[in-house]
Amino acid sequence: MRTDRTSDQALDDTVPKAAGRPRQSGLVTRGLLPERGPRRTLALATFISTIGSGLFMTGAALFFTRSVGLSVTQVGLGMGVAALVGLAAGVPAGRVADRYGPRETYLAIQCVQAVAMAALVLVRSFGMFVLVISLTQLASSAGAAARGPLTRGLAGADPTKYRSYLRAVANLAGACGAVMAGVVVQVDTRGAYVALVLANALSFLLCAAVVTRLPHLPPLGERDSASGSSPAGRWGVLKDRPYVVVTGLDSVLSLQGHVLVLALPLWIVGHSAAPQWLVGACAVVNTLIVVVFQVRASRGVVDNVSAGRVAVRSGVAFLLGMAAISIAAGVPRWLATIMIIIGVVVHTIGELWHTAASFELSFGLAPAHAQGQYSGLSATGAGLASSLAPSILGLFCITWGVPGWLALGGLFVLAGLAMPYAVRWAEQASTAAAKETTAPA
Template identity: 35%
Template sequence: MINRTLLLISLVSRLGTGIAASVSALFVTQVAGLSLRSVGLALTAATAVAVAASIWLGHLADRLGAREMYAGLLALQAAATAGLVLVRDVGGYVMVVLALAVADLGQRSAQGTVIHAVVAPDQRLATRARVRVAANLGFAGGAGLGGIVLAVDTPAAYQGGLLATAVLLLITLALVLRLPRVPAVTSPTGSWEVLRDRPFVLFTGLNGLLNIHNPMLIVAIPLWIAVGTDAPHWIVSVLLGVNAIGVVLLQIRLTRGTDSVAGAARAGRRAGVLLALACAALSLTGRTSIAVTVALLVLASIVHVGGEILESASGWGASYALSPPGLVGQYQGAHAMGRGLGDLIGPTLFTAIVIPLGLTGWLLTAATFATAGILTPAVLRTAAPPATPDPHTLPAEPHDRRPR
């Protein structure tokens, strides 16, 4: 029952965010009348603030109760999404996107803490993998609904899409409240205690570097296809489809065995190698004939999705295995901060350095991925998993109990 609720939460929330992702940019530029430069600066600033607050948000999940924190952030996201329809100036937009960025990053740590508490230890990674598959399916469905809004292309349609997202987020909130309550932790630890764990901090930095695969897929590859290759522009949708299908088919399988520090280390190393190989393939596409270019792009996309899945599994496994009692939220927040840094620096890195340098830029990116992957096991070898049970963890449900 709990696992089914977690899957529904992921599916419904991402159905809504898929709609919003499809229509929000066009709404604020074409209906609200904001400039592209203003939108870009506001999004970057809001993401930077949210990334800086990630650990503190995870700390609040520990202190207030992760389920209540999760529900509260969903309420904030729903209110901000609905408020977006009222935006007509830059000041209002900044307030809305700041609330959305904080809600998004805060939910990552709250969701991770909830799963840690309500799911049996030997099922946590498998559950996170299934949750991610549900998220991808939901986002794809939401993007399809958003496409209908874009086809209608009227202010009322855009507003309706955003309000529909807000409603779906409120439904998600109700589903979250069906989960068992996660006890708040009252032990007197500081809100930045995780920063004293040097191996974990180094790991989150390496994991964040690997996470630039996300803006690589969404920003860099489409731009590179347009300005650096002779491939038809429609191939972008094919590559995104390959990625979505790959996650659905492989996420659960490739996540197996990553629920220990050693397993997370292996996954991180393999992720770095695969992402480096994807970049190496992309580096050749600026100099090949169209048929070879398309083949290399598809190959790079297939290899990329393997690296993406293993990077996620490595982050989940290490952040759970290394979380001390009472600090699961903080560790989930630090993990979210590392990934958020990757999302933050990635677009600028690719647009200002990698794409202008072409082959050299892609090879430098390949070297970055490979280095981060190779260093991950070395860093995690110095980390020590906690020896005592975590107070967040709830007793197993009767049907989850194992014979002793």
Template identity: 40%
Template sequence: MTALTLAAPAAAAGHRGAGRRLLAQAQFANSVGDGAYLVASAFYFAKVVGLPPAQIGIGLTAGWAVGMVAGVPLGHLADRRGPRGVAVTLAVATAVAVASFALVRSFVPFLLVTCLYGIAQTGLSAARQALLAGLVPPAERTSARAMLQATLNGGLAAGAGLGGIALWLDTPAAYTALFALDAAGFLVAAALLLRLPALRPAGGAVPSGKLTVLRDRPYALVTLINAVLLFYMPLLSVIVPLWIAGRTSAPSWVVAALLLVNTGSVLAFQVRVARRVRTLREASASVRRAGLMMLAACAVFALSPYGWPYLLLGAALLVWGEMLLAAGAWEISFGLAPDDRQGQYQGFFGTGTAVARMLGPVALTALVLGGGTLGWLALGAMFAAAGAAMAPAVRWARRSASRSAERA
């Protein structure tokens, strides 16, 4: 029995399309503000709040670390209480955290708010995934998740444009307006999520306090491999810009062009890529190809001192690997998770994102900027090895799940 069922089962088919639209609208509402936040927040914390870079880094790292720990219990809460209510609450909590950023003027309040932000964002992601699992049939979840990812990227791109305007104005009022926009986006998202059909856990399906995902070693390995591959995330936002500034003669506008290649490609092709992934075998193959594509991207980025067009080619290869990884990872994360524990399993799988955000910039700065061409090649080899390791890890997880089902 599926753990999450519609309160009125006969209405499931009628609500399915409306549910996807509402999820997409909610995703877009908060991603516009997030795009603006990602572009301009570091400048705000440094110029307006007056925090030194080390304190900004510590605060953001601590926030994602706390969020990583909170993701599983909040996902479990979504399984126990129903994901809609938990998602709405966490969307409101994120809005409160974002609005609070505009009020902080010293390190300790900044640290507290970043922790609230990390907890709310990570838990919201897990609850949304549980909502998707409850609203969409298993065969359609990967394509639906791809549609949401494309929507997310569209919102981030629009928000990044607004963030650019704030950077151009470079006034406290402009930065404060961005935080207000981001907070309003999460409140709109909460209102939209509240309109979704009610999902509730099947009676007694999820024992209170039983976080079975923490004892699922095969799923933990799959999550670890995905986390390694997610270290691509800070490449375009942190590593490549620093590489361009220190190792190439490329004009500064190339950074914006690389981000445009990334967001435009995801908008245009992510859903198409995801439609090709329908089984765990296809998902494992997609992740393997993603690792190879990322290896190729790293090799091309290493050539960029010889000509900045290599940067554009590298960005194109990287985003193709990103889309292959996303499609495979979504199918794997849903397909290996028990239906009655999607919240806690998605919360655990989502810790890979927090790890990449927390450790990626520091680790990759040392590896790539310190190692140069060899650093790029070592990073690419890591991606390729992780991609190749996914298929045997998924087979182990499937065998383990089959044995558990037989014992039950």
């Protein structure tokens, strides 16, 4: 195991604490709001930036096609290229965060994201579109890599629970942004779409302003040097084969996050008798479950071993949920509707488990002095899954139909079953490395 609760406390000691304990509000005692301080501030920054992202992602395709004048094919190609380009930023940005401090790195990246996003209103050609959207993706990947050690440094003794809370906040904010984007789509003018893009750019600046209120966290390399350990090399994370395998398995499981967004709408509309309004209803059901239950789902995930076990459960849930959804093909309207709703609920339960396991492993298997690098690799794996998801889900779920849904569910089961063995390998490698480091010369 790379880190333990002792090192968790050491990291938490970098966060200033109030001299006394103020009286907590009902929202705090019920877990709906963190205590006043850095954790609440980071939650506010997350909410602000994700509202902007939800606003933009919902209306981005229409902005580029109806306002800029690009074709659907050009938009899809350009965004695919940008997603792949963005993968290059993860590990380097994480290393910068380790070396210069996650707060300062994340703050700078938020400002870069604001500029890159605002530049989209100047796009008039396909070439310029690819260039600018690639810059936004590079900044987005870099931001995800820097946010990992920042969250870890502020989270305290239970980083998985806090990160689960941030995910619930992000889902709520994304839903709010999507509702706001619906108004823009109804207006359907150049001015409305430009306002949408600039609002997202403004959200990054507001997020940066909130981040300035966070305490400085010493660069992780400095903390590690103080403890007497040697810092990771320039590309140390890529030499950690067990962690790379864990990241690969987690990336396979991460494909599940696109099933309800990409495959399900096409399945409902083109392959079932279910009503089309079910597409929006399923999105609402998924969001509500995540917002209400994500933190609760993380309670049993307290170390790497428990995270591995939960990953197994998530794979089984994905198979059961996707099997239920596949049944909707060729059955009456009422039965198709029921099976899809059941499938979405079961799939979302698997999503809660996978997310909790992924959060714990991304922190627990990473050495304390290289949280940024390891967070960057995790973000790169998730980004790769996002890039490949349209092609993979299109092939399995739409082209192959019912057998494809079951086959993809089976792949999730296999990835989940393999996770505990990969985690055990990673912990054994970590123990061996620690013994070599402490052995007398």
